[in-house]
Amino acid sequence: xxxxxxxxxxxxxxxxxxxxxxxxxxxxxxxxxxxxxxxxxxxxxxxxxxxxxxxxxxxxxxxxxxxxx
Numbered sequence: 001x002x003x004x005x006x007x008x009x010x011x012x013x014x015x016x017x018x019x020x021x022x023x024x025x026x027x028x029x030x031x032x033x034x035x036x037x038x039x040x041x042x043x044x045x046x047x048x049x050x051x052x053x054x055x056x057x058x059x060x061x062x063x064x065x066x067x068x069x
Contacts, residue, residue: 004022004023004025004026005023006020006021006022006023006026007020007021008020008021009021030051030054031054031057031058032051032054033053033054035053036051036052036053036054037051037052037053038050038051038052039052
């Protein structure tokens with residue numbers, strides 16, 4: 001299993017929010033793209049992140065075109 005380290009950055013807009021910056025190599029390898037919709041679940045001391053848009057893209061890639069005739 002590969003390990004990645006993400007950075008937590010300040011939003012710098014005065015909101016007090018933070019930004020989770022995922023490593024570029026992770027995003028490329030896992031097909032995570034800017035603008036993707038993510039779902040977060042907290043389980044014990046862990047956060048599980050699911051990429052909703054990637055899952056949709058994968059589903060589309062798995063479809064097999066069938067002839068209409």
